[in-house]
Amino acid sequence: METARAGVNDPNDYPIGDEAFWATRNDEIACTLFRHSNAVGQACAARESGSEVVPDQARSQDYAQTMYEQWTDI
8 A cells, every 4th residue: 555645545546456445434434445365454433623523534544554564464
């Protein structure tokens, strides 16, 4: 995965291959999914902002990157 946030986009933007990352979010939570070979992982994150809970896309991408790196070590 590219470390730049721009590297996480729509899955249709990626060629068919062993790995891909893409991000989704709604009003409550942000999620990043990754694909590696025949496995799929998902990391979601939210954070408190004042009195509200808001999606945290950057953190979900960081979590997905960590999961991906650990997965490829298995």
